[in-house]
Amino acid sequence: MKSVSLSLLPCVLALMQCACSSPKTLPALMVERLNWMDDVAMAKQVKSLPITDPVREAELLRTMTQRGVAAGLKEENVRRFFTGQMQAAKVVQEEWLQQHPQGVTSYVMVPDLKLTVRPALDGIGQKMIASLATPRSPAASAEILVEAVRRLARAGYSKAASQPALEGLEAGLAP
Secondary structure, three states, X not given: OHHHHHHHXXXXXXXXHHHHHOOOHHHHHHHXXXXXXXXXXXXXXXXXXXXXOHHHHHHHHHHHHXXXXXXXXXXXXXXXXXXXXXXXXXXXXXXXXXXXXXOOOOOOOOOOHHHHHHHHHHHHHHHHHHHHOOOOOHHHHHHHHHHHHHHHHHOOOOHHHHHHHHHHHHHHHOO
16 A cells, blocks of 8 residues: 555645645735734734734744754745735734734634634745645746736725735735
8 A cells, every 4th residue: 555655646746746836825825914914913903912023923934944044945935924924914913903903802703823823824824835736837937926926806905905915925926
């Protein structure tokens, strides 16, 4: 049975690379990550936590940069990509708090940051790195940027949130 599994490994790897190289993958992951930010803002509001956590942000940026470099990406590109995504996330959280100054009603289930949200975001981050590490032409990078603009707009994100995400994406796709 092991020989069957090993013989399928090249096919599985090819499918994974194909999935990560689609021009829709990285923009979809960006939107998926931002979609979690209402839950993040809600959880932070309930626990009276600030939106900005410099220690956590530095740790996350360091981890993602290390993972990106290990995947063959330039350190500066990874750092700038995730800095943009984190800035966009903070904007979305701030917008949520402005729209919900009194918080949420008691019947709303607030997700746990450590047990639910952060593991999900970590998984998305790893997929983002895999997608960034996929070789592509400049034309394909331009197509990804166009797709990201379209997806962020379709998801209803403000220009204030979309702009840093797109700037980060552009930096992440740089040669």
